[in-house]
Amino acid sequence: MSALLERIRKGEILLSDGAMGTMLMEHGLESGKAPETINVHRPEILEEIAKRYIEAGADIVQTNTFGASPLKLARSNLADKTREINQAGVKAARKAAGNTVLVSASVGPSGCILKPYGDTEHEVVMDGFLEQITALTETGIDAICIETMTDIVEALLALDAAKKAAPAIPVMVTMTFEPTAKGFFTIMGTSIAxxxxxxxxxxADIIGSNCGNGMEQMIRIAREFCTHTKLPLIIQPNAGLPERKEGKIWYPESPQFFAAKVPELIESGVSIIGGCCGTTPEHIAAMRNVIMNKK
Ligand SMILES: [Zn+2]
Incomplete structure (x- = not known):
């Protein structure tokens, strides 16, 4: 059994890292450019970010490969660099993680809309994920995290690709839900059930949700997941919903607020807790204190 699943089986609550995008912008990365180009040109920045999350107490760090499927990279004319960009992303995270912290390879949506809603063939998306995930696994990862998915069909194509490319590596899949009058649904209409x-x-080995919601809605999402599955859960909330303050994007949920909600999240059955948009090493450190006190 993989190290990740073994630790979950023993009842450990694992802490993942927080946001990557906001941290990259702090380091002067221009928004609009494919953020994965940094993997090749400035890997030391990724290593530095991963180190900050590890110092904050993260058990798992994610690679900067969210948008590194060839279909998404094609929008920046970088499809032919898929292998290089994904492998450089893993190497940077591994350099910071060593052998004690787990490296999870991030795989985000392809950016294409599948037939019949859009014009992209399923095989094209599947092949794209296969190419990306094969590159990721060749470099040595502990898990794959297919995340921010809104179309269950695309999520399943990525999951099938992961199981084909790397049958021994645990796969986490997280979708982004929105609260509606009829309950939680993705924008493409997928329910939690x-x-x-x-x-x-x-x-899938581990399932759950990331992005789109702050802590309180995510606790409700976790509870609902628990009624439909026995699989371990992963939950990565945003630091609340973004607001504009003095021309800047600002996230309202503080590290202290996150920490105060951790016991409820654990009670709702979650095995891995991390952060999505707006979360910082301070959020991870605050949650680490609570999780340590739980043991
Ligand atoms: Zn997010």
Missing amino acids: HAAKELENHG
Whole structure:
């Protein structure tokens, strides 16, 4: 059994890292450029960010490969650099993580809309994920995290690609839900019950949600997941919903607020807790204190 699943089986609550995008902008990365180009040109920045999360107490760090499927990279004319960009992302994270911290390879949506809603063939998206995930696994990762998915069909294509390319590596799949009058749904109309059933049927090892919601909604999402699956859960909330303050994007949920909500999140059955948009090493450090006190 993989180190990640073994630790979860023993009842450990694992802490993942926080946001990457906001940290990259702090380091002067221009928004609008493919953020994955940094993997090749300035890997030391990624190593530095991963180190800050590890110092904050993260058990898992994510690679900067969220948008590194060839379909997404094609928008910046970088599709032919898929292998190089993904492998450089893993190397930077591994350099900071050593052998004690786990490296999880981030895989985000392809950016294409699948037939019949859009014009992209399923095989094209599947091949793209296969190419990306093959590159990621060749460099040595502990897990794959397919995240911010809104279309269950695309999530399943990525999951199938991961199981094909790397059957021994645990796969986490997280979708982004929105609260509606009828409950939580992705913008493409997938419910938590449907997501849980399909992801479990396709062999996901860990499932859950990231992005789109702050702590309080994520606790409700976790509780609902628990009623539909026995798989371990991963939850990565945003630091609340972004607001504009003096021309800047600002996230309202503080590290202290995050920490105060951790016990409820754990009670709702979550095995891995991390942060999405707006979360910082301070959020991770604050949660680490609570999780340590739990043991
Ligand atoms: Zn996010």
